Amino acid sequence: MTTVVRPRVAVSSCLLGAPVRFNGGHSRDRFLTEELAEHVDWVPICPEIEIGLGAPRETLRLERSPDGPRLVTRRTREDLTAPMTGLAAGRAADLADVDGYVFKSRSPSCGLHGIPVYAGGNGPADRHGEGIFAAAITRARPELVVEDEGRLHDAVLREAFVERIFASARLRALLAGxxxxxxxxxxxxxxxxxxxxxxxxxxxxxxxxxxxxxxxxxxxxxxxxxxxxxxxxxxxxxxxxxxxxxxxxxxxxxxxxxxxxxxxxxxxxxxxxxxxxxxxxxxxxxxxxxxxxxxxxxxxxxxxxxxxxxxxxxxxxxx
Incomplete structure (x- = not known):
């Protein structure tokens, strides 16, 4: 019979209910916390907290630059790109035994798709960006099974993600022995x-x-x-x-x-x-x-x- 191996899944902490959002709240996801949690081992990560930002905190956004998108605070204009990419480099190395990652959608640090990238000021945004942290993680670990909680509301995408993390866990268990x-x-x-x-x-x-x-x-x-x-x-x-x-x-x-x-x-x-x-x-x-x-x-x-x-x-x- 099929051996059941519990996948290790990294996840944006706010999706599990941790009060780490910019407003001091959370974005608890019912599928992750009430259904999937019984069958996986979570590895919670909040990059904003890990680089020293508090909760609540000033909101962030992506802005265009000649060197690519920059992660900046909206009001004080602090550039957080370097600490965020530095954190991602270290975290990517820690994820060697992780089978998947669920990122927070629409986040300038953790979003995988459709993140606004502003030209500066209050001009129009290009909505085809990736969060700085998520992009760095997926570049460093291209084999990692990734998705955001918004897309996991789709039955087909949800099933595909879960199938892949369990398959990854079984292969990881084999090759680790x-x-x-x-x-x-x-x-x-x-x-x-x-x-x-x-x-x-x-x-x-x-x-x-x-x-x-x-x-x-x-x-x-x-x-x-x-x-x-x-x-x-x-x-x-x-x-x-x-x-x-x-x-x-x-x-x-x-x-x-x-x-x-x-x-x-x-x-x-x-x-x-x-x-x-x-x-x-x-x-x-x-x-x-x-x-x-x-x-x-x-x-x-x-x-x-x-x-x-x-x-x-x-x-x-x-x-």
Whole structure:
């Protein structure tokens, strides 16, 4: 069965309810604190507090300069770019064992997308900036799974983020131990259908990599597998790719089912493809039949349970 490893997830402290916002308040997010918190270990970070600003504090904004956006206080015009980027450099090194990061949206320090960058004065803003701290972190750790709490309100983006942090945690746990090539082969075997649901081309590439696992230097193999695995899961899983994987699994257990049960499962997969039911419906049947038929290869695929079922992230009918 899939080993449950708790992801370590960095998060803007205000999203967990810490009173560190510019106005002395917080931006507590219900999904993070009431649902995801039961299944992950948080690493709270507030860069404004860590560079010595208080709460409440003067508001900040980004301003254009010949050297790129600068982080400045609105009233006193203090330039905080250097301390903020310096903090990010140190923090990036501390995040080596972190599987993801949830940033505060619309923040000039932590925002990932659409942050206003002002020309100075009260002129119009270009709303395509990144927060100074977030940009420095993502440049230093491009493999890190990142999102902001605003985008996590979208069911598809939420599911993708959570799937990736749990996959990252499982791989981190493997590579942190005294693993052998056979352990990586076993890890990959459990993740094959999950990889296929995201990136069929990467599925074939990683398969070739693992096939030569016993011939490659251990550290080089770990780096290459880590890169390819993360890149594959960063590719969007589509309805069509899910249908392909569901049929792959049906093919592996179909011989153990009677014609009626086989036809029922095929019909449910067709209903998902037609966007009439959520992915959880064919997955529930597939898991049930894989267990009942004793097909361990399918039963143990992480694709069937890539994260705790209690999170209920595959319950939406695709648009």
């Amino acid at each position: 005294d693993w052998r090539p056979r352990d990586l082969v076993a890890f990959h075997a459990r993740h094959k259908m999950q990889i296929l649901s995201h990136a069929p081309a990467a599925y074939r590439e990683i398969g070739r990599l693992v096939a030569a696992a016993g011939e490659s230097p251990r550290e080089a193999l770990a780096r290459e597998y880590d890169r390819a695995f993360r890149a594959a899961l960063a590719t969007t899983a589509t309805v069509g790719r899910h249908v392909n994987v569901l049929h792959h699994c049906l093919g592996m257990i179909g011989g153990q089912l009677d014609p009626v049960r086989r036809a029922d499962l095929a019909e449910v997969i067709a209903s998902y493809r037609a966007r009439r039911v959520a992915l959880t419906v064919p997955l529930a049947l597939l898991r049930h039949h894989a267990r009942g038929a004793g097909v361990e290869y399918v039963r143990d695929q992480t694709y069937l349970s890539p994260y705790p079922d209690a999170l209920r992230l595959r319950n939406h009918v695709p648009a």
